[in-house]
Amino acid sequence: xxxxxxxxxxxxxxxxxxxxxxxxxxxxxxxxxxxxxxxxxxxxxxxxxxxxxxxxxxxxxxxxxxxxxxxxxxxxxxxxxxxxxxxxxxxxxxxxxxxxxxxxxxxxxxxxxxxxxxxxxxxxxxxxxxxxxxxxxxxxxxxxxxxxxxxxxxxxxxxxxxxxxxxxxxxxxxxxxxxxxxxxxxxxxxxxxxxxxxxxxxxxxxxxxxxxxxxxxxxxxxxxxxxxxxxxxxxxxxxxxxxxxxxxxxxxxxxxxxxxxxxxxxxxxxxxxxxxxxxxxxxxxxxxxxxxxxxxxxxxxxxxxxxxxxxxxxxxxxxxxxxxxxxxxxxxxxxxxxxxxxxxxxxxxx
Amino acid sequence: xxxxxxxxxxxxxxxxxxxxxxxxxxxxxxxxxxxxxxxxxxxxxxxxxxxxxxxxxxxxxxxxxxxxxxxxxxxxxxxxxxxxxxxxxxxxxxxxxxxxxxxxxxxxxxxxxxxxxxxxxxxxxxxxxxxxxxxxxxxxxxxxxxxxxxxxxxxxxxxxxxxxxxxxxxxxxxxxxxxxxxxxxxxxxxxxxxxxxxxxxxxxxxxxxxxxxxxxxxxxxxxxxxxxxxxxxxxxxxxxxxxxxxxxxxxx
Numbered sequence: 001x002x003x004x005x006x007x008x009x010x011x012x013x014x015x016x017x018x019x020x021x022x023x024x025x026x027x028x029x030x031x032x033x034x035x036x037x038x039x040x041x042x043x044x045x046x047x048x049x050x051x052x053x054x055x056x057x058x059x060x061x062x063x064x065x066x067x068x069x070x071x072x073x074x075x076x077x078x079x080x081x082x083x084x085x086x087x088x089x090x091x092x093x094x095x096x097x098x099x100x101x102x103x104x105x106x107x108x109x110x111x112x113x114x115x116x117x118x119x120x121x122x123x124x125x126x127x128x129x130x131x132x133x134x135x136x137x138x139x140x141x142x143x144x145x146x147x148x149x150x151x152x153x154x155x156x157x158x159x160x161x162x163x164x165x166x167x168x169x170x171x172x173x174x175x176x177x178x179x180x181x182x183x184x185x186x187x188x189x190x191x192x193x194x195x196x197x198x199x200x201x202x203x204x205x206x207x208x209x210x211x212x213x214x215x216x217x218x219x220x221x222x223x224x225x226x227x228x229x230x231x232x233x234x235x236x237x238x239x240x241x242x243x244x245x246x247x248x249x250x251x252x253x254x255x256x257x258x259x260x261x262x263x264x265x266x267x268x269x270x271x272x273x274x275x276x277x278x279x280x281x282x283x284x285x286x287x288x289x290x291x292x293x294x295x296x297x298x299x300x301x302x303x304x305x306x307x308x309x310x311x312x313x314x315x316x317x318x319x320x321x322x323x324x325x326x327x328x329x330x331x332x333x334x335x336x337x338x339x340x341x342x343x344x345x346x347x348x349x350x
Numbered sequence: 351x352x353x354x355x356x357x358x359x360x361x362x363x364x365x366x367x368x369x370x371x372x373x374x375x376x377x378x379x380x381x382x383x384x385x386x387x388x389x390x391x392x393x394x395x396x397x398x399x400x401x402x403x404x405x406x407x408x409x410x411x412x413x414x415x416x417x418x419x420x421x422x423x424x425x426x427x428x429x430x431x432x433x434x435x436x437x438x439x440x441x442x443x444x445x446x447x448x449x450x451x452x453x454x455x456x457x458x459x460x461x462x463x464x465x466x467x468x469x470x471x472x473x474x475x476x477x478x479x480x481x482x483x484x485x486x487x488x489x490x491x492x493x494x495x496x497x498x499x500x501x502x503x504x505x506x507x508x509x510x511x512x513x514x515x516x517x518x519x520x521x522x523x524x525x526x527x528x529x530x531x532x533x534x535x536x537x538x539x540x541x542x543x544x545x546x547x548x549x550x551x552x553x554x555x556x557x558x559x560x561x562x563x564x565x566x567x568x569x570x571x572x573x574x575x576x577x578x579x580x581x582x583x584x585x586x587x588x589x590x591x592x593x594x595x596x597x598x599x600x601x602x
Contacts, residue, residue: 183464190463191453191474198439198450205437210425210454210517219460327441
């Protein structure tokens with residue numbers, strides 16, 4: 001029933017676009033910003049899920065590659081005047097100061113530079129495994145941050161970049177997120193996707209079955225860096241200011257949290273968790289303010305939000321060890337099995 | 351000559367796991383490699399398949415020197431193997447496991463996988479067809495959609511062999527295929543191995559502890575003890591060889 005699924009997928013996309021359009025029209029700037037931030041987290045969590053969930057490489061380098069993407073794209077879209085305003089300590093290299101590219105090009109350029117960084121970092125680092133790999137990628141991510149802090153004439157150092165044009169509109173971020181979801185769905189269900197999973201499941205057997213394990217790892221890591229770079233670029237163009245401190249380990253940690261919560265190796269899990277976590281982070285903000293619970297009053301405990309959030313996370317991890325979705329996906333045939341769709345003869349997956 | 355090792359030696363620090371191994375396997379043969387535990391049989395396999403690079407000596411496959419090549423390129427050259435402790439891709443279905451084996455011949459790239467180029471689609475269709483053929487050949491066709499690790503033990507063994515066959519090898523190395531099987535299953539396995547050899551025009555080198563199995567299907571065998579080849583010949587010769595009897599039973 002391939003046609004039915006195509007129709008259903010088309011329908012779902014149309015409904016989602018309609019919801020987005022209505023939200024864009026009716027919700028305020030604050031709510032839309034959160035919604036758009038979820039889309040960026042979808043891109044970022046899928047980037048991390050590709051290496052962690054599908055290839056089985058425990059990488060913690062996400063933030064570094066995001067920083068590369070964010071800086072490259074921001075420097076390419078800012079107008080010469082804005083650049084001059086930003087670089088007051090030390091002027092920006094002249095060839096770059098006059099260069100302004102359209103957003104789409106800058107986004108891709110940001111992704112490519114991040115991918116290049118991923119390739120350069122990946123080749124030495126991917127010879128390591130497990131915890132050692134995690135520490136090494138974390139280290140490289142910090143190195144990237146330190147390099148950015150110190151390249152005053154190229155990145156404006158610790159001052160960061162301000163007044164980046166606000167190009168990350170609802171349609172751009174959700175459009176990119178949709179593209180990335182489609183890309184991941186196609187990749188993980190392909191012959192190459194099976195090789196990724198083979199490496200994850202058993203490296204020795206994968207190598208013995210003719211999979212060039214090292215090459216597959218480097219490719220996966222590079223693609224993931226590309227996606228992280230694009231995510232970083234979108235983030236920069238949404239917040240409109242970036243500085244090196246933004247891309248610290250905490251950012252990687254947030255993304256890792258989404259991946260684990262959604263389920264390592266599940267695309268739909270990452271999408272759901274991205275939206276859930278981003279919305280909850282904001283929705284629980286009232287907890288940081290003075291509370292009045294009738295029987296007792298607090299006068300504002302900053303951080304209480306995070307306590308509640310952690311408790312919720314623990315509950316999920318205890319009750320569903322493998323995340324919300326495990327390594328399963330939501331598919332039309334899955335809905336059919338659950339009795340939510342009329343039965344067809346044979347259900348193909350979404 | 352299908353496979354030849356010339357003085358292949360593997361040392362780990364001061365320990366010589368395999369010394370001066372000289373195997374000769376002709377096209378179409380089923381050759382056994384036996385020996386007590388720790389005799390270096392699996393190490394010999396690992397040298398042939400590129401998991402280890404021999405410290406000394408050469409491995410020659412269909413006339414080409416493959417010593418020190420990476421394991422995946424040796425698979426591509428036409429040697430496939432199974433493992434002593436089954437190593438299936440645990441999160442994948444039976445069919446997907448076999449499809450991973452097929453992929454050596456498709457050589458997918460991430461790009462043509464995502465774009466689904468016409469060439470990719472063609473390869474994919476052929477691989478699915480071949481994988482299903484293999485599964486029906488090995489009696490696993492009805493289980494194609496099951497998770498690989500949910501199969502009973504004997505079927506997991508068969509699946510591992512099917513997966514190895516999917517890479518279209520010329521030479522198949524089986525590491526203790528009958529391990530953990532009862533006599534009835536072992537006999538079935540012997541039949542299965544013979545059938546597979548004839549059907550796919552294979553040469554087979556196998557490690558086995560079940561003497562009944564080895565003696566039953568091997569035309570020739572090599573006996574290792576402490577890394578040294580102590581005997582080789584036909585099953586009958588081996589049965590009578592005093593050195594072999596000593597290694598296995600000990601002498602007073």
